[in-house]
Amino acid sequence: MTVKLNDPVQIEPAAPRGKTIATTCAYCGVGCGIRATVNAEKREVKVEGDPEHPANYGRLCSKGMALGETVGDTGRLLHPKVDGERTSWNGALQRVAEGFIDTIVKHGPDAVAFYVSGQLLTEDYYVANKLMKGFIGSGNIDTNSRLCMSSSVAGHKRAFGSDTVPGCYSDLEQADMLVLTGSNLAWCHPVLFQRIKAAKQQRPHMKVVVIDPRRTDTYDLADLHLPIQPGTDVALFNGLLAHLAQQGAVNEDYIQAHTEQYTEALVAAMEEGGQRRHLAEQLGVSDYQLETFFQWFEKTEKVVTVYSQGVNQSTAGSDKVNSIINCHLATGRIGRAGMGPFSITGQPNAMGGREVGGLANTLAAHMEFDNAEHWNLVSDFWNTDTLATRPGLKAVDMFDAVATGKIKAIWIIATNPVMSLPNADKVKQALKDCPLVVVSDCIEDTDTTRLADVLLPAAGWAEKSGTVTNSERRISRQRAMLPPLGEARPDWWIIAELAKKMGYGEAFDYANEAEVFSEYARLTGAGNNGSRDLDISLYGNLTLNEYDQLPPRQWPLPASKVLEDTKPGDNTPEQKDQRLFRDGVFFTPSGRGRFVAVRYRAPASTVDTDYPLTLNTGRIRDQWHSMTRTGLASRLCGHLPEPFLSVHPKDAGRHQLKEGALVDVTSGQGRARVRVQVTDEVGVGQVFMPMHWNDVFASKARVAALVGENVDPTSGQPENKFTPVNIAPWYEASEALVVSRQPLNTLDADYWAMRRVNGGYLYRVASDQTPEALDQQLQTLCARGDQQLSFGHPEQGEFRRALVREGQLHMAYSVAEHFGGRDFNWLGDLLEGDFAASAMRALLSGKPDESQSKGKLVCACKQVGYNTLCNAIRDKSIDTVDALSAETTAGTGCGSCLPELEQIIAKESAHEAA
Numbered sequence: 084m085t086v087k088l089n090d091p092v093q094i095e096p097a098a099p100r101g102k103t104i105a106t107t108c109a110y111c112g113v114g115c116g117i118r119a120t121v122n123a124e125k126r127e128v129k130v131e132g133d134p135e136h137p138a139n140y141g142r143l144c145s146k147g148m149a150l151g152e153t154v155g156d157t158g159r160l161l162h163p164k165v166d167g168e169r170t171s172w173n174g175a176l177q178r179v180a181e182g183f184i185d186t187i188v189k190h191g192p193d194a195v196a197f198y199v200s201g202q203l204l205t206e207d208y209y210v211a212n213k214l215m216k217g218f219i220g221s222g223n224i225d226t227n228s229r230l231c232m233s234s235s236v237a238g239h240k241r242a243f244g245s246d247t248v249p250g251c252y253s254d255l256e257q258a259d260m261l262v263l264t265g266s267n268l269a270w271c272h273p274v275l276f277q278r279i280k281a282a283k284q285q286r287p288h289m290k291v292v293v294i295d296p297r298r299t300d301t302y303d304l305a306d307l308h309l310p311i312q313p314g315t316d317v318a319l320f321n322g323l324l325a326h327l328a329q330q331g332a333v334n335e336d337y338i339q340a341h342t343e344q345y346t347e348a349l350v351a352a353m354e355e356g357g358q359r360r361h362l363a364e365q366l367g368v369s370d371y372q373l374e375t376f377f378q379w380f381e382k383t384e385k386v387v388t389v390y391s392q393g394v395n396q397s398t399a400g401s402d403k404v405n406s407i408i409n410c411h412l413a414t415g416r417i418g419r420a421g422m423g424p425f426s427i428t429g430q431p432n433a434m435g436g437r438e439v440g441g442l443a444n445t446l447a448a449h450m451e452f453d454n455a456e457h458w459n460l461v462s463d464f465w466n467t468d469t470l471a472t473r474p475g476l477k478a479v480d481m482f483d484a485v486a487t488g489k490i491k492a493i494w495i496i497a498t499n500p501v502m503s504l505p506n507a508d509k510v511k512q513a514l515k516d517c518p519l520v521v522v523s524d525c526i527e528d529t530d531t532t533r534l535a536d537v538l539l540p541a542a543g544w545a546e547k548s549g550t551v552t553n554s555e556r557r558i559s560r561q562r563a564m565l566p567p568l569g570e571a572r573p574d575w576w577i578i579a580e581l582a583k584k585m586g587y588g589e590a591f592d593y594a595n596e597a598e599v600f601s602e603y604a605r606l607t608g609a610g611n612n613g614s615r616d617l618d619i620s621l622y623g624n625l626t627l628n629e630y631d632q633l634p635p636r637q638w639p640l641p642a643s644k645v646l647e648d649t650k651p652g653d654n655t656p657e658q659k660d661q662r663l664f665r666d667g668v669f670f671t672p673s674g675r676g677r678f679v680a681v682r683y684r685a686p687a688s689t690v691d692t693d694y695p696l697t698l699n700t701g702r703i704r705d706q707w708h709s710m711t712r713t714g715l716a717s718r719l720c721g722h723l724p725e726p727f728l729s730v731h732p733k734d735a736g737r738h739q740l741k742e743g744a745l746v747d748v749t750s751g752q753g754r755a756r757v758r759v760q761v762t763d764e765v766g767v768g769q770v771f772m773p774m775h776w777n778d779v780f781a782s783k784a785r786v787a788a789l790v791g792e793n794v795d796p797t798s799g800q801p802e803n804k805f806t807p808v809n810i811a812p813w814y815e816a817s818e819a820l821v822v823s824r825q826p827l828n829t830l831d832a833d834y835w836a837m838r839r840v841n842g843g844y845l846y847r848v849a850s851d852q853t854p855e856a857l858d859q860q861l862q863t864l865c866a867r868g869d870q871q872l873s874f875g876h877p878e879q880g881e882f883r884r885a886l887v888r889e890g891q892l893h894m895a896y897s898v899a900e901h902f903g904g905r906d907f908n909w910l911g912d913l914l915e916g917d918f919a920a921s922a923m924r925a926l927l928s929g930k931p932d933e934s935q936s937k938g939k940l941v942c943a944c945k946q947v948g949y950n951t952l953c954n955a956i957r958d959k960s961i962d963t964v965d966a967l968s969a970e971t972t973a974g975t976g977c978g979s980c981l982p983e984l985e986q987i988i989a990k991e992s993a994h995e996a997a
């Protein structure tokens with residue numbers, strides 16, 4: 084088959100340069116507004132919170148504040164590549180088009196797939212979905228939202244007949260009781276956490292209950308913590324429903340008028356929730372804790388239940404969601420100010436992706452495959468004969484189909500499945516074996532780009548223009564402020580160009596992202612007339628200028644909407660239409676909210692003597708997923724600089740593990756080697772490991788390689804919070820610290836972890852060989868022509884060397900048997916100054932001045948360390964967070980470290996008292 088060639092057009096950033104631009108943060112689903120001041124010549128971007136944006140009113144967290152440090156060219160993928168060789172856009176897209184067409188002709192449309200991401204803009208997402216479902220004719224487009232939000236989506240659809248998040252952020256501030264379950268809001272949605280904190284200060288009667296097997300920084304805000312056993316949420320909320328019914332605290336009128344299937348749900352709930360004592364035991368909490376929670380919920384009208392991955396990432400994820408919604412329906416606490424179930428989204432455009440239809444089992448714009456009217460609407464709207472007729476494969480099944488060879492060509496866009504899908508080593512092998520792997524990313528070297536046959540350079544956050552929808556359904560503009568680096572292009576453009584090459588030119592002939600958006604907006608209104616929740620047809624005919632100026636607004640925005648209602652900043656509770664289900668009418672066939680009868684099911688796998696502990700995985704404060712962007716900002720790399728496993732002191736003792744030692748973690752799927760953090764923040768028998776580290780940043784710390792492939796039967800979401808594992812100490816025979824201007828790509832050691840520091844890279848290395856052998860190995864990293872300087876005491880097993888390249892200190896390292904628990908943060912500090920002069924010399928002198936070290940970084944914004952804080956507390960007898968902030972400036976930036984400051988004060992005063 085011949086493929087018509089279209090030369091790519093050069094596109095310009097839509098927004099003006101050299102001035103302040105309003106845009107949206109690149110990271111989490113809070114969707115904070117940013118004011119960016121741009122110096123295009125120097126490629127500098129300074130960010131501040133946008134005081135007028137209703138998501139954050141000027142606040143930002145540590146990650147958002149550091150966005151300016153991620154817009155440079157470090158690590159960027161600049162040109163299209165085929166089989167590792169640079170090529171033109173034409174050449175690369177030609178290869179992709181031919182590969183896809185060839186596969187489809189030989190094996191049918193289901194032999195190809197797209198795997199996309201909640202980090203795409205709505206315009207990118209819409210075009211990708213349209214191409215796969217509308218024209219290639221397969222349902223095989225799924226997204227990393229499958230690993231993130233799909234259980235919430237499934238729960239919403241079962242209960243509401245639509246994937247609707249009914250509330251808004253102001254509900255969290257107006258609630259008299261907030262239940263945060265399976266959510267570490269303090270670290271993962273820090274700006275919302277701060278909004279709640281401020282609200283609680285103003286309304287001290289407001290109660291916060293945190294339900295999480297771990298004691299996280301979110302506990303800082305809690306009046307009550309329920310450290311339930313992992314996976315037992317359904318039993319807890321069934322118990323709550325039974326309690327409400329027994330106490331006559333349900334809203335009979337609401338149940339009668341607006342819901343269905345209450346009796347079935349209550350019967351299921353009573354089966355296990357009826358016996359309180361037994362329930363407390365099953366949950367692993369005290370009778371008192373349980374009773375308090377139940378009574379508070381019973382007696383408080385204004386309750387919001389916020390839930391995230393502790394709920395979603397479970398084989399009972401959808402049931403967990405419905406067990407929560409059941410309690411809100413039973414009390415009629417939904418659709419009103421300060422009330423409701425609130426699924427909080429992870430990625431910046433997790434919502435937008437669900438809206439356009441990025442999940443394999445929805446069609447488009449909240450329309451469904453199994454609804455003939457919907458199918459005809461979409462088919463007509465896109466004017467296509469080849470609209471997919473059935474759902475495609477969900478993420479885990481999709482990669483299984485790649486592994487078995489059913490899918491032979493896959494395009495991965497803005498996600499890193501080799502480190503984020505369960506059983507990640509299998510995923511890695513599947514991609515190695517797949518005949519055509521296309522990857523679009525802004526970063527050149529990731530675990531997934533390493534396996535690409537075709538690499539396509541995507542424009543990054545500061546270079547892209549479009550829209551995102553946050554957790555409260557607010558659509559905000561992301562605005563381009565810098566020209567794309569190299570030949571990078573926005574994702575929607577790349578996808579549309581491919582579509583043209585595949586012969587679908589007419590349907591993908593967009594001049595700019597505004598045209599894509601308007602088309603999508605018209606689709607949401609097609610045949611809608613109030614029958615679907617998602618309607619933004621008000622935006623169906625935007626001019627380029629109107630699109631450019633679009634203020635942040637919440638949907639629904641039907642064509643009939645009178646706009647005065649939603650001025651930016653207007654977030655008053657009285658505002659009409661902000662909340663859905665105000666009238667108690669839902670999108671189910673009967674219009675009634677549906678109770679779902681759910682029963683507790685244990686996680687899919689069980690511990691045994693081989694794997695006696697349960698592994699919980701999740702996030703840390705200053706890193707974003709695979710660290711491709713946050714890992715570029717040295718100030719975000721100091722808080723938790725190495726991959727780690729949190730272990731309870733009892734389990735640590737049992738397994739002969741000491742704080743800071745290295746540990747091997749094994750599961751039925753894979754293994755990892757990380758550092759031990761001994762802490763009672765995790766329960767006995769439970770361990771926690773962050774999801775962020777990967778093969779680019781560490782030798783073996785991809786937690787997803789440990790996780791099994793068990794998924795929720797309804798949503799297909801993997802059980803990322805529960806994997807049986809074993810742990811064992813790993814003893815090194817030598818250690819090294821290396822600072823280098825360049826990454827050490829050929830380093831091959833038993834353990835290494837890398838972090839970026841200003842001007843270079845800092846590695847911590849461990850080996851089971853002697854110091855001599857490790858020294859020799861490190862010497863092999865030197866290139867020919869490099870000059871080596873040697874220091875240290877080889878006879879005592881201490882080697883210190885410097886490498887001079889072209890008259891400049893290039894790399895330095897120190898090898899010893901053990902560095903023990905010594906503090907290495909001073910090295911990172913030194914690297915912030917003159918890289919060569921300070922850090923390398925300090926390393927080489929062998930006499931690091933640890934007394935000068937500010938210690939483990941606590942405040943990322945103001946770069947304040949643990950030692951500095953402890954000294955201030957002791958020297959000035961400080962006992963409040965305010966005083967500590969005033970003295971040290973810690974906590975005066977984004978405020979994400981405030982819970983930790985509190986803990987440090989408590990610890991120090993306990994010390995003093997002892």
Ligand SMILES: Nc1nc2c(c(=O)[nH]1)N[C@H]1C(S)=C(S)[C@@H](COP(=O)(O)OP(=O)(O)OC[C@H]3O[C@@H](n4cnc5c(=O)[nH]c(N)nc54)[C@H](O)[C@@H]3O)O[C@H]1N2
Nearest residue numbers: 265266267271313314391392393429430701702704707708
């Ligand atoms: N700093 C930072 N912020 C982020 C991200 C990031 O990478 N870094 N990613 C964003 C994304 S995409 C997402 S999805 C969100 C995720 O945000 P969260 O869901 O808040 O984060 P997680 O750490 O994945 O998990 C939340 C909590 O669930 C708890 N948990 C585990 N098992 C159970 C259980 O059985 N029941 C209950 N009730 N709780 C349990 C865990 O101990 C953990 O503290 O964060 C977003 N924000």
Ligand SMILES: Nc1nc2c(c(=O)[nH]1)N[C@H]1C(S)=C(S)[C@@H](COP(=O)(O)OP(=O)(O)OC[C@H]3O[C@@H](n4cnc5c(=O)[nH]c(N)nc54)[C@H](O)[C@@H]3O)O[C@H]1N2
Nearest residue numbers: 230231497498499503523524525541700701708709711803
């Ligand atoms: N064990 C375990 N696994 C998990 C989770 C967990 O809690 N535990 N959480 C799951 C969840 S909730 C999520 S959301 C996923 C996240 O996991 P992933 O989506 O795999 O992780 P990211 O690092 O965010 O990958 C995004 C990639 O897109 C690139 N990128 C950024 N912007 C753009 C752009 O505009 N265009 C293009 N083309 N590329 C871009 C980045 O450089 C990066 O390589 O992980 C899931 N996996």
Ligand code: SF4
Nearest residue numbers: 108110111115144147
């Ligand atoms: S809370 Fe932080 S990461 Fe999330 S959108 Fe706001 S600034 Fe960005």
Ligand SMILES: [Mo]
Nearest residue numbers: 230231429430
């Ligand atoms: Mo996520």
